[in-house]
Amino acid sequence: MQEWVERAIAKWPNVPALFGWLGLTRRGHWLIQGERITHPRIVDAIANNYACDTHGRWFFQNGPQRGYIALEYTPLIARVQADDRLLTHTGQVIESARALYLDENSAAILDTPDGAALIEGADLAWVLEHLRDGDSEIDDEALAAALATPSGDTTELTLMAFDTRLPVHRCDADALPARLGFVRDPEPRDDEAES
Incomplete structure (x- = not known):
């Protein structure tokens, strides 16, 4: 994660996560509500702050907010x-x-x-x-x-x-996510808030 992201998380630790907005195609293109993101700075920001949580769900950490990413195929x-x-x-x-x-x-x-x-x-x-x-x-x-x-x-x-x-x-x-430890369509867990 970039330093500015870590500072934002420390300042606002309880921002609810975002589900259902972001995606990744099998050609490696980022999506927001089904539309391809093409702005180079936004693409770079997502790439530099892209990670996986302990449950195999991939996300973009946008400052204090975590946006989970629906995967068309693999992370x-x-x-x-x-x-x-x-x-x-x-x-x-x-x-x-x-x-x-x-x-x-x-x-x-x-x-x-x-x-x-x-x-x-x-x-x-x-x-x-x-x-x-x-x-x-x-x-x-x-x-x-x-x-x-x-x-x-x-x-x-x-x-x-x-x-x-x-x-x-x-x-x-269909068996790849379980075999390789990732989630294609992340959803909030019972102990998480959703925005």
Whole structure:
């Protein structure tokens, strides 16, 4: 969190949280009441003050008020950079991951220490370049077999990334939040005030 946010929280500690106003698309665009936010300073402010609470709900801390964010897919969206690094939609470099998940629609999600990161559709070529079937590059048959693996199971594939070999799991899109510890549609808890 930025310093001004921490000062505002200290000054006004009991401002009710906001639910149902903010969102994040699967392409990494912020929304307010369904409309895309495009003003660069606002986009940067959200990115710099975006975090997760202990219940897996992602939010934007706007001064003393916490605005919870409805996620179209995952809390982070990863994009491949020219130097082959992965960068989240918030500008954070992904330096490690625990595993890669493939959903029933061939979406690729990294389980990172900072949260679940969908590799944006245009960058799926990066995933294909780094997938391995044993020590070999994958072919169509190996990929099809991995995608046919039942949800919740580990595939035969691995992902060579971050100087390590990561397991590749199959997980249906609806099961990802529980598996990776995030909430797509945050709601207030009984002990919280809502505005």
